[in-house]
Amino acid sequence: MKSWLLVISTAAALTAAETVVIRNARVLPITKPEFRGSILIRDGKIAEAGEKIAEPPGARIIDAAGQYVMPGIIDAHSHIATESTNEMTLSVTSMVDIRDVINPEHVSIYRALAGGVTTANILHGSANSVGGQCAIIKMRWGKGLQGILFEGAKPGLKFALGENPKRAGASPELRGTAATPRYPATRMGVEDVIRQAFTEARQYKKEWEEYRARIARGADAPPPRRDLRLEPLVEVLEGKRMAHVHAYRADEMLMMLRLAEEFGFRVRTMEHGLEGYKIAREIAAHGAGITTFSDWWAYKLEAYDAIPFNAAAMLRQGVLVSLNSDDVVTQLCAHLNLEAAKTVKYGGLTENEALALITINPAKQLEIDHRVGSIEAGKDADLVIYDKHPLSSYARVQKVLIDGQVYFDRDRDATERAEREARKKQLLEKQREQPKKQAPARRPS
Amino acid sequence: MKQAILLLALSSGLAAGAESAGSLAIRDARIVPVSGPVIAKGNVVIRNGLIEAVGANVTIPADAWILNGEGLTVYPGLIDGLSSWGIPEQTPTAAPASRTSRAAPPQTQPATGAAPAEPRGPTNSWVRAADLIRTNDRRAEAARNAGFTTAVTFPSGGIFAGQGAVINLAGEKPGQMVVASPVAQLLALSWGAAGEFPGSLMGAFAHIRQVLLDAGHYHRLQERYSRNPVGMKRPEYDRALEAVLETRRLLLPASRPVEVERAVKLCGEFREFDCIFYGGQEGYRAAEALRAAGRPVLVNLRWPERSRDSDPDREETLRQLELQERAPSSPAALAKAGVKFGFYSGGMERPRDLHRAAKRAIDAGLAPEAALRAFTLSIAEIYGVADRLGSIDKGKIANLVVTSGDIFQDKTQVKYVIIDGAKYEPAPETSEEASR
Numbered sequence: 001m002k003s004w005l006l007v008i009s010t011a012a013a014l015t016a017a018e019t020v021v022i023r024n025a026r027v028l029p030i031t032k033p034e035f036r037g038s039i040l041i042r043d044g045k046i047a048e049a050g051e052k053i054a055e056p057p058g059a060r061i062i063d064a065a066g067q068y069v070m071p072g073i074i075d076a077h078s079h080i081a082t083e084s085t086n087e088m089t090l091s092v093t094s095m096v097d098i099r100d101v102i103n104p105e106h107v108s109i110y111r112a113l114a115g116g117v118t119t120a121n122i123l124h125g126s127a128n129s130v131g132g133q134c135a136i137i138k139m140r141w142g143k144g145l146q147g148i149l150f151e152g153a154k155p156g157l158k159f160a161l162g163e164n165p166k167r168a169g170a171s172p173e174l175r176g177t178a179a180t181p182r183y184p185a186t187r188m189g190v191e192d193v194i195r196q197a198f199t200e201a202r203q204y205k206k207e208w209e210e211y212r213a214r215i216a217r218g219a220d221a222p223p224p225r226r227d228l229r230l231e232p233l234v235e236v237l238e239g240k241r242m243a244h245v246h247a248y249r250a251d252e253m254l255m256m257l258r259l260a261e262e263f264g265f266r267v268r269t270m271e272h273g274l275e276g277y278k279i280a281r282e283i284a285a286h287g288a289g290i291t292t293f294s295d296w297w298a299y300k301l302e303a304y305d306a307i308p309f310n311a312a313a314m315l316r317q318g319v320l321v322s323l324n325s326d327d328v329v330t331q332l333c334a335h336l337n338l339e340a341a342k343t344v345k346y347g348g349l350t351e352n353e354a355l356a357l358i359t360i361n362p363a364k365q366l367e368i369d370h371r372v373g374s375i376e377a378g379k380d381a382d383l384v385i386y387d388k389h390p391l392s393s394y395a396r397v398q399k400v401l402i403d404g405q406v407y408f409d410r411d412r413d414a415t416e417r418a419e420r421e422a423r424k425k426q427l428l429e430k431q432r433e434q435p436k437k438q439a440p441a442r443r444p445s
Numbered sequence: 446m447k448q449a450i451l452l453l454a455l456s457s458g459l460a461a462g463a464e465s466a467g468s469l470a471i472r473d474a475r476i477v478p479v480s481g482p483v484i485a486k487g488n489v490v491i492r493n494g495l496i497e498a499v500g501a502n503v504t505i506p507a508d509a510w511i512l513n514g515e516g517l518t519v520y521p522g523l524i525d526g527l528s529s530w531g532i533p534e535q536t537p538t539a540a541p542a543s544r545t546s547r548a549a550p551p552q553t554q555p556a557t558g559a560a561p562a563e564p565r566g567p568t569n570s571w572v573r574a575a576d577l578i579r580t581n582d583r584r585a586e587a588a589r590n591a592g593f594t595t596a597v598t599f600p601s602g603g604i605f606a607g608q609g610a611v612i613n614l615a616g617e618k619p620g621q622m623v624v625a626s627p628v629a630q631l632l633a634l635s636w637g638a639a640g641e642f643p644g645s646l647m648g649a650f651a652h653i654r655q656v657l658l659d660a661g662h663y664h665r666l667q668e669r670y671s672r673n674p675v676g677m678k679r680p681e682y683d684r685a686l687e688a689v690l691e692t693r694r695l696l697l698p699a700s701r702p703v704e705v706e707r708a709v710k711l712c713g714e715f716r717e718f719d720c721i722f723y724g725g726q727e728g729y730r731a732a733e734a735l736r737a738a739g740r741p742v743l744v745n746l747r748w749p750e751r752s753r754d755s756d757p758d759r760e761e762t763l764r765q766l767e768l769q770e771r772a773p774s775s776p777a778a779l780a781k782a783g784v785k786f787g788f789y790s791g792g793m794e795r796p797r798d799l800h801r802a803a804k805r806a807i808d809a810g811l812a813p814e815a816a817l818r819a820f821t822l823s824i825a826e827i828y829g830v831a832d833r834l835g836s837i838d839k840g841k842i843a844n845l846v847v848t849s850g851d852i853f854q855d856k857t858q859v860k861y862v863i864i865d866g867a868k869y870e871p872a873p874e875t876s877e878e879a880s881r
Contacts, residue, residue: 083646084648085645087644087645088644093648096648100707101646102703428760428761
């Protein structure tokens with residue numbers, strides 16, 4: 001049968017209205033101490049979590065004896081599931097929107113699920129000082145484009161500092177495929193481009209405010225031209241859109257914090273921030289978060305001055321820290337739990353603090369912590385079931401639930417693999433049998 | 446005597462061997478009007494390029510040239526719903542146009558006077574197919590020989606590729622070929638030269654949005670100015686936006702379900718434009734989304750297949766195999782879902798292959814009548830020209846194809862093609878094949 005579609009149909013068949021009980025589990029709620037007990041899920045939400053809860057008759061039972069349940073992993077920085085990552089051509093590309101190129105059938109979504117990731121922030125790349133619009137998705141595999149977007153989540157806008165955005169202005173061997181160099185070629189230039197963009201956005205905002213005031217007074221006036229490039233920047237100024245800033249070095253991060261304060265907005269997260277440990281107090285004072293790697297560095301000059309203690313050091317100084325995958329570059333999202341585990345060794349975080357780096361902390365950074373990031377009554381039933389403690393390198397994801405529905409099941413996955421193989425074999429045989437002459441001649445047109 | 450005149454007419458320079466007469470009648474043929482039930486035996490009378498009468502008991506005028514239709518079937522001329530036929534290949538239209546626009550990007554900000562931040566890039570919205578067609582496109586002749594009388598032909602190149610025209614595939618002058626123009630604006634989700642915005646799929650979407658927004662803005666300013674120019678700065682003329690406003694029918698690509706979702710979203714943002722989706726090859730699993738979208742679909746008949754040049758050791762993915770297997774069942778799925786759809790050639794080289802491709806759709810469950818409609822009346826309806834094309838009805842343009850039998854059968858021969866009332870006899874198929 002159409003077995004790869006089966007994945008879609010089986011997932012879709014489980015309705016959100018179903019009542020589910022996960023029993024006998026070791027529950028890691030993150031925001032509360034660990035306990036042995038059950039989680040009751042109703043209408044896609046966690047209705048109750050505790051040591052003793054009444055199982056309603058007719059509820060679907062998932063027996064998690066000997067297994068661990070934690071909140072679904074939230075990946076604060078990812079590039080999975082898209083059909084393009086960078087709009088390279090200009091230094092300011094805030095008019096492009098990653099939602100236009102998200103592919104809900106991209107296999108990377110299923111792979112993220114298999115790694116326990118239920119939510120991710122999908123960002124534009126870092127090729128330009130002001131990049132494109134970002135979107136938060138839930139890994140609702142098989143649910144289409146509308147189904148995959150995290151409903152009601154605040155959108156983001158990507159900024160990038162340092163080597164990547166200035167490379168476009170560099171010599172031909174560094175800038176790669178781009179035919180002509182474009183401004184900027186230095187870190188100074190990057191700052192200038194961002195400042196210029198916000199200056200224009202402020203002017204644009206003023207223009208619209210004046211227009212609206214004139215209309216409100218009853219005067220007749222033509223509306224200004226809508227500018228899709230400036231609108232997202234205005235939203236950042238107004239706090240309606242989160243600023244995610246790709247940055248490595250301490251000096252450029254400080255530059256960006258100052259620039260944001262000058263324009264009256266807050267940087268929501270610094271992305272990567274490998275030198276964050278040097279300026280943790282300044283970052284905390286601004287109120288920005290940092291989403292970083294545990295021990296991945298030295299892949300370029302600006303990523304050399306890094307330490308494995310970065311996440312822990314910043315956390316201890318009051319910075320909201322998370323760990324991310326930056327997939328599809330790294331394929332880290334298959335084991336973000338192990339990335340978190342490294343902070344126990346390097347920096348001495350508690351187990352719970354380590355797991356918070358991939359659950360409640362990124363949820364706070366993305367302003368979705370009222371919905372996800374911990375196991376609490378009222379939150380979305382986005383859960384991962386591991387066979388071992390998630391900080392163990394032997395732990396494997398057994399089941400992943402989003403909104404109370406099972407989107408990944410290790411046993412089901414095995415069955416479906418066999419079905420897909422059979423279907424593929426059948427189609428290949430059919431293709432071989434087809435008479436050669438039936439294929440019309442193909443010439444380049 | 447008559448034959449002598451005919452010979453004279455043929456030799457007097459009608460390149461394609463057309464026979465044009467005041468009145469022509471096809472007698473005693475099986476007639477498939479598409480708009481109504483099949484007439485087992487009847488006559489079609491043609492005068493001045495139009496269908497004067499059709500039916501079982503229609504009188505044949507005394508002055509008519511008579512074509513014996515016994516044993517033959519008459520269909521409306523087939524239409525290629527999205528084509529480049531009539532525009533000889535290598536037409537240097539798009540490239541110079543886009544170079545021009547790069548050199549002098551059109552102003553789009555009459556309100557503030559400032560130039561737009563991003564260049565207008567690959568926008569050739571003002572290019573009209575009707576201005577590009579030539580009588581000597583060899584593909585038009587091949588298409589005629591396969592029973593095609595008409596094509597909805599478009600310029601190519603750029604995201605806003607330009608405005609299409611419904612053309613008949615015969616005529617002594619390009620102007621004679623045009624049936625309706627402009628009928629739609631062709632959008633492609635492609636991008637321009639290296640280094641020029643947009644350079645990605647998401648850039649292409651942003652570009653389309655900004656151009657359509659600019660067009661709306663331009664329209665409001667122009668309207669305002671024409672109402673009362675006193676004291677108002679004159680909005681600058683912009684040929685790109687004029688052209689976008691001229692044809693408010695947009696052709697957008699959509700095949701995969703996610704592409705349908707994206708296209709639906711984009712069209713929903715610009716309700717002052719009508720959308721037609723093209724591609725449609727994954728209709729077998731996007732039919733429901735397309736039905737909900739309520740937009741007509743042009744289905745590309747160039748069914749996906751394994752490339753002949755591909756590495757024989759490379760195994761295709763299950764998705765690719767599934768697509769190749771099931772794409773031809775898309776028209777049947779669309780028909781079942783009640784989606785209006787037409788067919789197009791997708792750049793197939795031999796027009797005869799379109800019949801074979803349609804046959805595959807029929808074999809995959811599409812009713813033959815629905816297949817014929819998708820080649821004729823549905824396309825005419827989609828482009829708003831069903832009042833003159835697409836079926837055998839009194840008063841419509843006399844575009845007909847006369848065959849030896851069921852048009853979708855491989856062994857069926859096209860006996861005559863009638864375009865604007867002029868009769869063409871295809872060269873025997875063997876010579877068409879040999880000439881290739």
